[in-house]
Amino acid sequence: MxxxxxxxxxxxxxxxxxxxxxxxxxxxxxxxxxxxxxxxxxxxxxxxxxxxxxxxxxxxxxxxxxxxxxxxxxxxxxxxxxxxxxxxxxxxxxxxxxxxxxxxxLVLEDDPPPTKTCCGCIHRRDRRMPKISFFNSPAAIAYEVKFKRNPLVPPSQEEDWCVGLDEEDNVFTVKKYLDDTNIWMASYKIDNPISYAFIQCVFRDSYDTCEITMKKKEEGVVWRRLGTPMPRSHVIIPNSSLNDSYDASIVYKEKVARDVNIYGIRFRRCVHFGIRLGHHMKIQLEDVTRAYTPVCYSMSGKPAPSKIHGGHGQIFWFIIKTYKNGPMTQKLDQVHVSKDAKFVPNVKVSSPLGSFDATFLLYPSAALALIMFAGGTGITPMVRIIAHVVEQYHNGGLSDGVDVVLIFWNKTMEDIIWNDQFTDLSQSESDWFRFIPVLTQPAQSWKGLVGRPSMMQINAILDDYLPDRDVVTEKHALICGSNGFIKSVEDTNSSNCLVLAEEILKKSLHIGNVSRWHVEKVSYPAVRGNSIDGDFESDEFLGSRLLEIFTPHESTAIEEESHPTRKEVGKYCDSVNYVAHQKYEASSRGKGKSLEDNILKLVDNGPSSNRIDVVFMGDGYTEKERPKFFADITRLVVETFYASTFSEFLPLLNIWAIFTPSTDSGISYPGRQKNTTFSLHRPTSGAPRGIYVRKKNAARATCRRLGPSACDYPIIIANDEYYGGIGGEFAVSTSSLTSGAMVLRHELGHNFARVGEEYDGGEVYNGVNSASSLQSVGWRAWLDKNSSSGGRGRVREERMVYRILGFPQNDLDKREVSYTFRSNGAFSGGGWILIVTLSGAEEPGSVQFLLDGETLPWTSRGTKDKSIYSWTNTTHPLSLGRHTLTISATDKAIKDTSLPLPHETRIPRSIGSVLFYEFGNPNEFQQSDDVISAYPTWNAQGRKSFRPTNNGCLMRNMSHDQLCSICKEEIWLQFLRRVSLIEDIIILIGEGGNSTTTKVTLEIIGLGQFRREDQRIEGERMEVRWELDGKERLELRDQLDIVATQGQRDWQVVVKLVTPRVRHDPRAITLHKRKFFIQ
Incomplete structure (x- = not known):
């Protein structure tokens, strides 16, 4: 050598x-x-x-x-x-x-030239290329493909491989999915015939190995090679560039819903297809091709029929709806189902295609939620994913943190595919799987959800069925259906957030031991306005939600893009807009007045750092109307906070009034523009309703004149004598003597408790006072043993139906309002209720109400402002049949409402809403406002949800001045997240000249026995415990002043609010602790 x-x-x-x-x-x-x-x-x-x-x-x-x-x-x-x-x-x-x-x-002179690349192919020297082996035996040949194992992805499964043989052209093809966009492919025109192939995938020696064994038709023949490589062989190509098809046979057909069948399609014995999650196959029938997603035969584990003809090849199952004018499905419906023992092809089917990324299922986080939105046959991709979760994560025990919520829209109940199977699964696997069918054209007997996809509906469903979704580590929304359905869900499922950048982020008392930059958020709609003439701020955040951010520790503002909290906030929203802190600039009209002249602290209970600051501002008050502004605000504070509504929360509150003069008096109406500080305006003429804010940044800057952490709940009061307002970032109401406090109480209920509506015909039903079903009722702790529901934990539906949900906004001087409805006569022993809202009816007898031709008694309240009137009848329930309600003006002369007089707005005689109900007998329906049960509520689309009380809450009955127990409890929990029960700990070492003793004084907030005597609540008390080195000193229980001797160092004081107002406190919000050290 x-x-x-x-x-x-x-x-x-x-x-x-x-x-x-x-x-x-x-x-x-x-x-x-x-x-x-x-x-x-x-x-x-x-x-x-x-x-x-x-x-x-x-x-x-x-x-x-x-x-x-x-x-x-x-x-x-x-x-x-x-x-x-x-x-x-x-x-x-x-x-x-x-x-x-x-x-x-090293390259030798006689080495073969490098393999040529093809269009769309990746060069074979790509590191992902496999090692190939080919083996002979007398009866079979073996084709072995070995891929170097990537430790970051799981081993291959058979579903990652596709093997096919085109017997007509004698072409053998093998494919492997490398990821969700690329496949490796080898293809040969084989030299000798084979009868069938089977595949086995194993993992050994750091390789993913697939062994494809092909049975020879001529045993004993030694193959010198597999065959001639095809042009695209041993290459990596994009999945989208595949365009192959194989002979197949429809061998099974079964109806699963109206116009929907499940088809079994069999391939030749020599064809094996793996199908990845979310991938589809194209079915070709004559000259028409459509894509369909394979499913399993059954969700219940029921095996496929054992006697299916057409050979012994692999069967794929497809759920396909037959459309009246669908060229593909009409032809498919007419195809003869093969009954032959042998394989007889009648369709062409492609190998699997798709780019769905299922990595999140292969490596789920500790808490993974799959939220599925399916419309009609869009259920098919969800089927195999649900089956995968059942098999791999629950039955297989790989994870117990995968939750699935399937929201399934159909027209009618007959259209729901596998309704029984999904319902059974939701009952047997209720700890992780929730099935919510929704109908758009339901029968009268349907008791489930109704309506097309909407943000309100989806949020309500998720609040009920995935209430902890904000703390779920990872969430994925999967949407499938028609293009229109997908767009409707995408439009409602986007989350645009508005974050107000403060000087100091708020500190939450109950986040726990987490990262410094962890955040908790409270989300609610940002105020938005309607376009009107004039120079107003652009509404750049239309449709956004406002995020209120809490952190474990006080920290600097997040105005800087590099602030760590921004990353956490981004997890909650599709897009985030940060509004920089606004600086207040006094107008020329306010110059010459001191800060004290413009700001008045009406209620002072302590420092803003440990109080909730409610800030009143006014719009449409001129400099001359300064006394009127402070008088209006003082009256509203007395009616709202010193009366029964929010009086129990007063020790936690500071209340401010800030005066900012406007050029013009009053607010804008269509055709009557006003130059005011915050540009409050009514978008429509006629009966008074909503009032919107245009200059939001000006309002934010004004409120923040009080300094950091002193603008928790801003309120804007319009200098206007009629009903109107809105909730959200700002609670808006008016100075009306008749409706100002009524609207303000309701809007503050939304903001304080973060709850939706309880009245009928609205859009937003969420929060603690709403449940989409009896199973999801969240106020079970408030169901007493004497309640109609039968006790704690039990809940029943109070029997009530609506006959009219009308919102005509009708000018009665122009035309009357009339409704015709039917009663089933099934409410004997019960009765009926009629509720209407009326404006401009200050004269006695100016409006007539007729029920079946009989006059209903009515007395005007003597005001043009919007008023609520109701009638309840328990002596004459409605009979079976048709009934008519008519509301009309008694004086038919049309009032001239086109030109408002100076300083006065003409309110037409108009009807705003008409609500008519029938209810059951006393054993079926409890009328008392003190009863807590499950009372039905209907939204604008007629979808039923449930509320806790009949009319015992001002969130339903705005003329009521009380909140229900459930809403009050939520306000306590919301407020005690912000306010510490412990004001301060004062340590005096060597008290009284004794250097060995230390006096410790605890200052706590004025609740329980520390309230003013005229504000005390029966059963409410403050408990105090002192702990030394982790053990309670029992002799110090409930003392505010203690003496600690020398050497006693590590202390903790625990203060708990015991109150009948809170029954359900899983996060111990009413328990506050603070450690201190004695040196």
Whole structure:
């Protein structure tokens, strides 16, 4: 042997044939492949084809045999490190040799040229390319593909592989999904016929290995090679570039819903398709092709029918709806289902396609939620994902943190695919799977959800069925259906958030021991306005939600883009808009007045750092109306906070009034624009309703004049004498003597408790006072044993139906309002209720109400402002049949409402809403406002939800001045997240000249026994515990002043508010602790 010095770093041995021939035993085995000599002694026992095939070539040049059987095996990588040299007679290519840095990079003159690439292909030297082996046996051949295992992805499954044989063209193809966009593919025109193929995937020695065994039709024939490679073979190509199809046969058909069938489609025995989650296949029938997603035969585990004809090949199941004018589905519906014993093709089907990324299911986080939105046959991709979760994560025990919520929209109940199976699964697996069917055209007997996708509906469903979704580590929304359905869900499911950048982020008392930059958020709609004439701020955040941010510790504002909290906030929203802190600039009209002249602290209960600050501002008050502003605000504070509504919360509150003069008096109406500080305006004429804010930044800047942490709940009062307002970032009401406090109480209820509506015909029903079903009722702790529901934990529906949900906004001076409805006569022993809202009816007898021709008694309240009137009848329930309600003006002369007089707005005689109900007898329906149960509420689309009380809450009955117990409880929990029960701990060392003792004084907030005597609540008290080194000092219970002796260092004081107002406190919000140390 001689040595060849290739370059400065490489020298190789030149090995003569005589030397190669000496190494021809199992323990000393050399072989030459394509001019390179290797020692394969170590490999003989591992050869997948056995020892004997290799023994015939050791000590020899085995190139010819290798090329005929293993032409595409990457032998250089397999035998790397076992190179002996170059066989004598072979020479190096000089150009490549000088640049080589290792033996494997050397290129010989007689090496075949590199494989050519094709359009859309990735070069075969890609590191993802596999090693290929090919083995012969008398009855079969084996084709082995080995991919280097990526430790970051799971091992291959059979669903990652597709194997097909086109018997007509005799083409064999194998594909492997590398990821969700690329596949590796090898394709041959085979030299000899085969009868079928089967596939087995294993993981060993850091390789994903797929062994494809093909049974020979002619046993005993030795194949020298598999066949001729096709143009696109041994390449990596985009999944989207596939365009293949295979013969298949429809062998099964079964109806699963109206106009919907499940089809079984069988392939030839020699075809095996793996199907990844979310991937689809194209079915071709004559000249029409459509894509469909395979499903499992049943969600319940029911096996497919055992006797299905058409051969023994693989069967895929498809759920397909037949459309009246659908060219594909009409033809498919007419295809003959094969009853032949042998395979008879009647359709073409492609190999699987798609780009769905299922990585989140392969590596789920500790808390993973899948929220599925399906419309009609859009359920099909969800089926296999749900089955995968059942098999891999729940039955397989891989994870107990995967929750699935399936919201399934259909027209009617007959259209719901597998309704019974999904319902059964939701009952048997209720801890992780929730099935919510929604109908758009329901029958009268339907008791479930109704309506097309809307933000209100989806939020309400998720509040009930996935209430902790904000703390779920990872959430994925999956949407499938028609293009229109997908767009409607996407439009409602987006989350645009508005974050007001404060100087100091608020500190939450109950986040716990988490990262400094962890945040908790409270979300509610940002105020938005309607376009009107004039120079107003652009409404750039239309439709946004406002985020209120809490952190474990006080921290600086998040105005800087690099602030760590921004990343956390981004998890909650699709888009985030940060509004910088606004600086207040006094107008010329306010100059000359001191800060004290413009700001009045009406209620002072302590520092803003540990109080909730309610801030009143006014709009449409001129400088001359300064006294009127302060008088109006003082009256509203007395009516709202010193009366019964919010009086119990007063010790936690500070209340401010800030005066900002406007140029004009009053607010804007259509056709009557006013120049005011915050540009409050009514968007419509006629009956008074909503009032919107245009200059929101001006309002924010004004409120923040009080300093950091002193603008928790801003309120804007319009200098207007009629009903109107809105909730959200700002609670808006008016100075009306008749309705100002009524509207303000209601809007503050929304803001304080973060709850939705309780009255009928609205859009937003969420929060603690709403439940979409009896099963999801959240106020079970308030169901007493004497309640109509039968006690705590039990809940029943109070029997009540609506007959009219009307919102005519009708000018009665122009036309009357009339409704015709039917009663089923099934409410004997019960009765009926009529509720209307009326404006502009200050004169006695100016409006007439007729029910079936009979006049209903009505007395005007003597005001033009919007008023609520109601009638309840329990003596004459409605009879079976048709009934008519008519509301009309008694004076038919039309009032001139086109031109408002100066300083006065003409309010037309108009009807705003008409609500008519029937209710059951006392055993079926409890009328008392003190009863807590489940009372039905209907939204604008007629969807039913439930509220806690009949009319015992001002969130339903705005003329009422009380909140229900459930809303009050939520306000306590919301407020005690912000306010500490512990004001301060004062430590005086060496009290009284004694250096060995320390006096500790605890200052706590004025609740329980520390309230003013006229504000005390029966059963409310403050409990105090002192703990030293983790153990309570019982002798110090409920003391505010203690003496600690020398050497006692680590203390903790625990203060708990015990109150009948809170029954459900899972996060211990009413328990506050503080540690202190005595040096």
């Amino acid at each position: 001689s040595t060849l010095h290739v370059n400065a770093s490489i020298s190789v041995e030149i090995i003569p044939l005589q030397e190669l021939a000496k190494h021809n035993t199992k323990t000393d085995a050399w072989i030459s492949i394509r001019g390179r000599v290797y020692d394969i002694s170590w490999y003989i026992s591992q050869h997948p084809g056995g020892v004997d095939p290799l023994l015939a070539y050791i000590g020899k040049d085995g190139t010819k045999a290798f090329n005929s059987i293993h032409s595409y095996v990457d032998f250089a990588s397999i035998l790397k490190g076992h190179e002996k040299g170059i066989l004598e007679g072979h020479s190096l290519r000089t150009k490549e040799a000088t640049a080589a840095t290792s033996f494997s990079e």
